[in-house]
Amino acid sequence: MNAMIEKAYLSAAMGFEAARSHSAKGCYDAFASRYDKLFADAQERKGEIIRDYILERGMAGGNALELGCGTGILTERLAPIFENTVGVDFSSEMLELARRRCRNFANVDFLQADVLELELAGARFDVIASLGLMPHIPQKRAIEWARRMKALLSPSGHMLIAISPAPWRLFAFKRPIDEPSFVDLPLFAAYNAFMRTFGVEAHCWYWRPGLLENLLKEAGFSTVRIVKDDLLIIDAGMP
Numbered sequence: 001m002n003a004m005i006e007k008a009y010l011s012a013a014m015g016f017e018a019a020r021s022h023s024a025k026g027c028y029d030a031f032a033s034r035y036d037k038l039f040a041d042a043q044e045r046k047g048e049i050i051r052d053y054i055l056e057r058g059m060a061g062g063n064a065l066e067l068g069c070g071t072g073i074l075t076e077r078l079a080p081i082f083e084n085t086v087g088v089d090f091s092s093e094m095l096e097l098a099r100r101r102c103r104n105f106a107n108v109d110f111l112q113a114d115v116l117e118l119e120l121a122g123a124r125f126d127v128i129a130s131l132g133l134m135p136h137i138p139q140k141r142a143i144e145w146a147r148r149m150k151a152l153l154s155p156s157g158h159m160l161i162a163i164s165p166a167p168w169r170l171f172a173f174k175r176p177i178d179e180p181s182f183v184d185l186p187l188f189a190a191y192n193a194f195m196r197t198f199g200v201e202a203h204c205w206y207w208r209p210g211l212l213e214n215l216l217k218e219a220g221f222s223t224v225r226i227v228k229d230d231l232l233i234i235d236a237g238m239p
């Protein structure tokens with residue numbers, strides 16, 4: 001019960017930071033030191049699901065890129081199964097914690113950059129993974145972003161985009177995450193409208209799985225939808 005109250009408080013504090021800092025980057029910079037307390041247990045489990053999926057499908061072993069790596073929870077699970085892993089995030093404070101978490105891995109590099117503008121001259125990755133990034137990818141810029149990521153992928157590579165159920169699905173509206181939802185869209189819109197009353201352009205975009213798949217197809221990917229233990233993984237490869 002105490003843990004629940006603490007998490008409710010931390011969630012409210014995170015919303016407040018978002019309002020105060022006026023950007024997703026500012027929000028994560030301000031909130032980094034509390035992120036793991038709020039999310040680590042859930043994200044660790046999801047990181048393990050992604051790692052196991054990579055192992056089961058024989059995708060491990062080459063170079064991995066992680067987008068929006070945050071405090072390095074997934075990075076820590078990719079590092080032992082890839083030759084090299086690069087974690088990218090635009091929040092210097094989140095990256096600082098990721099560097100600390102992965103300090104024992106000599107094959108991990110971190111880069112502070114905006115994934116919407118990411119360019120890594122000549123680099124090619126076998127897996128590009130992300131967990132919890134999509135609410136921060138604006139739909140207007142998504143096609144350009146997807147094409148940019150495709151250019152960073154080796155011809156037999158996979159882009160794995162993992163989407164978690166929104167918090168309200170866990171309470172009031174529990175339903176499978178890969179179903180089109182008539183609940184998420186208005187709730188995301190209400191959240192964004194609420195934030196706008198503080199003068200903040202909120203940074204939460206709702207990605208219906210079908211919409212994401214269409215986008216990836218338009219960018220030239222073929223997609224497979226995997227649901228494991230409530231985590232949705234869109235596995236996008238070359239047709």
Ligand SMILES: C[S@@+](CC[C@H](N)C(=O)[O-])C[C@H]1O[C@@H](n2cnc3c(N)ncnc32)[C@H](O)[C@@H]1O
Pocket residue numbers: 024025028039043067068069070071072073074088089090091094113114115116130131132133136137
């Ligand atoms: C919900 S957190 C997920 C962190 C981590 N993947 C995890 O599962 O614990 C989203 C992360 O994406 C980063 N992020 C959001 N938009 C980004 C962008 N455009 N470029 C780089 N990083 C971004 C944030 O700084 C934050 O660390």
